[in-house]
Every structure is written in structure tokens, then in C-alpha cells.
Amino acid sequence: MTPSELLLEGVELMLFGLGFVFLFLVLLVLVIRVMSWVIGQFAVKAPSPVSAPLAVKPSSGEPNADVLAAIQSAIHQHRARRG
Template sequence: MTSQQLLLEGVELMLFGMGLVFTFLVLLIFCIRMMAFILERIAPEESHGATAVAAPVKPGNVQPIDADTLQAIQIAIKQHRASRG
């Protein structure tokens, strides 16, 4: 085999491999979109408003936290930080 034949076989193999990967990715995208379409038909979301960002709290509208709740929050934060590291 000459170097020219080896080079042509290498290019042919490269194009075959790239075509195969491209075909696989297109098929993967198609399958994902079809699954999303089917799932949307089977179980549609109730409302898109549930995922909306909550409105900011106005400073005059804040209720104070009682001492027991504040202490429970502080203990939970300490336990979480201790368990992390």
C-alpha cells in the first residue's frame, strides 16, 4: 500500500466516523423531543405560574420570627455546616 492509499483510507474512515456520530446525535435529539412531546400530552403541567419568581418582600410587611423558630433555624444551619466539612 502506498502512502496515498493509506491517506485516502484514513480520510474515508474519518468521514464515516463523523457521519455516524452526526447521525447518532440527530437521532438522539429527535428521540428527546419526541419524549418531551409525549410526556407533555400525557401529563401536562398544571400552570406555569407556579415556577414564577416570588415578589420581593416589602420591609414594612415583614413579620418577626419568634425565638424558638430562630433557634431551630440556627441549630439546623450549624448541623449542616458541621456535616459538610
């Protein structure tokens, strides 16, 4: 075989491979869309639960004693690690 024949055969093989991959990807996208449509048709439509608004108690602006103790402990541990 001459170099030009080898080059043409290589280009032909490359185009065949690229075409095969392109067709496979198109087929994959189509199958995924069809599966999504089929699942959407057979899926049970569950009613979305409606939650009641949570009652928020008015805050006086000051955290309670447990929160203050946790913050003070965290600050103490941080300062102890820093040295």
C-alpha cells in the same frame, strides 16, 4: 499499501466516523423532542395555586430590638476578628 492509499483510507474512515456521530446526535435530538411531546400529552395539568397577597404591616422605619441586638453583635464579632 502505498502512502496515498493509506491516506485515502484514513480520510474515508474519518468521514465515516464523523457521519456516524452526526447521525447519532440528530437521532438523539429527535428522540428527546418526541419524548418531550409524549410526556406533554400524558402529563396531568395541575392548576396553579393562587396565593392571596400578604398583608404588610406599615413600618415606622426603625428595626425592632432583636434586629438591633443581632446587628450590634455581628459588628462586635467582626471588629474582634480584625484586631
